[in-house]
Amino acid sequence: MTNNTPSGRTTLTGAPINPLPSEVPYSTISLCPECSVKVDAQVLEKDGKIVMEKTCKEHGFFRDVIFSDAELYRRSMA
Secondary structure (H helix, E strand, C coil): CCCCCCCCEECCCCCEECCCCCCCCEEEEEECCCCCCEEEEEEEEECCEEEEEEEECCCEEEEEEEECCHHHHHHHHC
């Protein structure tokens, strides 16, 4: 079976495992923490941290820290 994922890896159920982008900012899809609806999100650097910002039409704006040290994030993604 040919694997067409960028990483060439899959989960145990066969879903593709795609590598995270090492450069920020980038766009992705996330979930609203209140209702679990899919929302567009931006991952960016803010105050030396890597954060995800997203807005749910019903519940508003959310910002989550996904990596507390932006420099360490860059080094770990290299």
